[in-house]
Amino acid sequence: MSTPSPTVAPATGRLGVLTVGLGAVASTLIAGVELAKRGLGAPIGSLAQMDTIRLGKRTDNRNPMIKDFVPLARLEDIVWGAWDPFPDDAYVAATRAGVLESGKHLEAISDTLREIRPMKAAFERNYVKNIDAENIMGKISKREMLNAIRADINKFRDEKKVDRVVMIWCASTEIFIEPGPQHQNLEAFEKAIDANDPMIAPSMLYAYAAILEGVPFANGAPNLAVDTPVLRQLATERKVAISGKDFKTGQTLMKTVLAPMLKARVLGLSGWYSTNILGNRDGEVLDDPDNFKTKEESKLGVLEDILQPSLFPELYGNVYHSVKINYYPPRGDNKEGWDNIDIFGWLGYPMQIKVNFLCRDSILAAPLALDLVLFMDLAQRAGLGGIQEWLSFYYKSPQVAPGLHPEHDLFVQLAKLKNTLRWMMNEDQITHLGREYYDEA
Numbered sequence: 227m228s229t230p231s232p233t234v235a236p237a238t239g240r241l242g243v244l245t246v247g248l249g250a251v252a253s254t255l256i257a258g259v260e261l262a263k264r265g266l267g268a269p270i271g272s273l274a275q276m277d278t279i280r281l282g283k284r285t286d287n288r289n290p291m292i293k294d295f296v297p298l299a300r301l302e303d304i305v306w307g308a309w310d311p312f313p314d315d316a317y318v319a320a321t322r323a324g325v326l327e328s329g330k331h332l333e334a335i336s337d338t339l340r341e342i343r344p345m346k347a348a349f350e351r352n353y354v355k356n357i358d359a360e361n362i363m364g365k366i367s368k369r370e371m372l373n374a375i376r377a378d379i380n381k382f383r384d385e386k387k388v389d390r391v392v393m394i395w396c397a398s399t400e401i402f403i404e405p406g407p408q409h410q411n412l413e414a415f416e417k418a419i420d421a422n423d424p425m426i427a428p429s430m431l432y433a434y435a436a437i438l439e440g441v442p443f444a445n446g447a448p449n450l451a452v453d454t455p456v457l458r459q460l461a462t463e464r465k466v467a468i469s470g471k472d473f474k475t476g477q478t479l480m481k482t483v484l485a486p487m488l489k490a491r492v493l494g495l496s497g498w499y500s501t502n503i504l505g506n507r508d509g510e511v512l513d514d515p516d517n518f519k520t521k522e523e524s525k526l527g528v529l530e531d532i533l534q535p536s537l538f539p540e541l542y543g544n545v546y547h548s549v550k551i552n553y554y555p556p557r558g559d560n561k562e563g564w565d566n567i568d569i570f571g572w573l574g575y576p577m578q579i580k581v582n583f584l585c586r587d588s589i590l591a592a593p594l595a596l597d598l599v600l601f602m603d604l605a606q607r608a609g610l611g612g613i614q615e616w617l618s619f620y621y622k623s624p625q626v627a628p629g630l631h632p633e634h635d636l637f638v639q640l641a642k643l644k645n646t647l648r649w650m651m652n653e654d655q656i657t658h659l660g661r662e663y664y665d666e667a
């Protein structure tokens with residue numbers, strides 16, 4: 227039995243977008259949207275802005291743009307706000323990040339970017355050791371931080387006169403924390419906040435504040451943030467959309483295309499060695515082993531989930547998988563990734579695949595952040611609270627209901643995303659069965 231389609235409220239009024247962190251990804255996102263608003267740049271990589279969706283049969287020729295098919299907020303209606311421990315406005319942040327060319331892309335929108343000044347961050351150095359900056363709420367308790375974030379959200383809502391707000395974590399990757407007893411239910415979580423328990427990271431306070439204020443929360447980094455039993459349950463109860471974790475850009479994007487190919491052709495895998503050089507602030511933060519551990523967990527899980535070694539022990543039961551990120555300042559945001567993949571085929575004969583991806587981290591991440599903001603707002607208007615699994619397409623480590631294994635295959639994720647949009651708008655699902663083209667003859 228199919229679930230009835232929801233009623234989607236229209237995207238009237240202004241959409242406030244609050245980015246936690248105003249670094250490379252957030253400033254590239256903001257600058258790109260501001261350029262696109264003025265027709266000075268194309269939002270390439272954004273499905274919400276540039277992709278079409280097929281409706282009905284292949285012979286129907288109905289392929290509207292996604293943005294014309296579902297009621298999305300218009301770019302013109304987006305208003306920005308941010309928190310960051312560095313006091314730099316969005317113009318300075320974008321210049322420092324060095325992703326976009328100043329003359330070509332920043333000067334034309336400099337006035338708008340300069341107006342976006344970060345609010346004081348809920349920040350503690352224990353969670354991001356390689357950042358030392360002054361624009362922070364100070365040494366206050368976790369309870370006070372939570373209240374201050376909530377007050378910031380409301381002030382932003384009032385001052386900017388926005389009708390809806392979405393929050394997206396574009397801040398540094400925090401140190402590795404596993405869900406513990408503090409994260410199991412509201413009583414324990416509240417108690418841990420009052421006790422300033424180190425298991426309550428700033429990202430969890432932002433996520434909690436967002437849910438309490440009815441603001442959808444998307445998590446672009448691998449730290450837990452909203453991925454705990456307590457916040458998952460609260461978001462479901464309060465019908466607030468949540469999703470995560472960790473934008474799927476560069477190397478993992480390639481991995482989630484290549485590994486399903488091996489699996490589809492039942493080719494074996496003996497080893498996958500991935501290494502990267504990266505010179506931006508994210509690379510610097512990830513140079514600390516405790517912060518890298520969070521990223522490593524997010525990157526390592528992918529192969530196992532895709533290849534299902536328990537079902538295919540002969541092919542995938544003994545895979546050596548290694549992922550490294552090396553901080554190398556001369557490259558800035560222009561990451562270079564290498565993959566050496568040792569595979570085997572017919573009768574066990576070995577073969578190799580080499581991938582060398584010279585990518586631009588934030589150029590790949592910005593369109594994902596834009597789509598997440600627009601689709602999370604859509605989900606909220608459609609009354610879809612809790613985990614938005616249909617947005618797995620954007621994440622390295624998709625958040626799913628307990629007991630489910632995440633779907634990593636990029637094209638399965640794409641089908642899930644588009645079928646969800648069709649379902650929301652009461653259109654037929656596309657199953658690719660295709661009998662109708664032959665049975666009618």
Ligand SMILES: NC(=O)c1ccc[n+]([C@@H]2O[C@H](COP(=O)([O-])OP(=O)(O)OC[C@H]3O[C@@H](n4cnc5c(N)ncnc54)[C@H](O)[C@@H]3O)[C@@H](O)[C@H]2O)c1
Pocket residue numbers: 246247248249250251252309310311312323347348349350354357359395396397398399400428429446447448472473474475476506507508511586587588590591
């Ligand atoms: N660019 C990509 O391709 C990509 C892919 C996947 C995930 N990510 C993740 O996205 C995040 C952002 O990446 P980036 O390249 O913009 O990094 P960045 O270092 O340029 O920006 C992160 C910003 O977050 C700020 N910050 C840290 N703790 C904060 C807090 N508690 N509150 C508010 N701000 C805080 C930092 O001061 C910094 O300015 C990182 O966690 C990164 O791992 C990026």
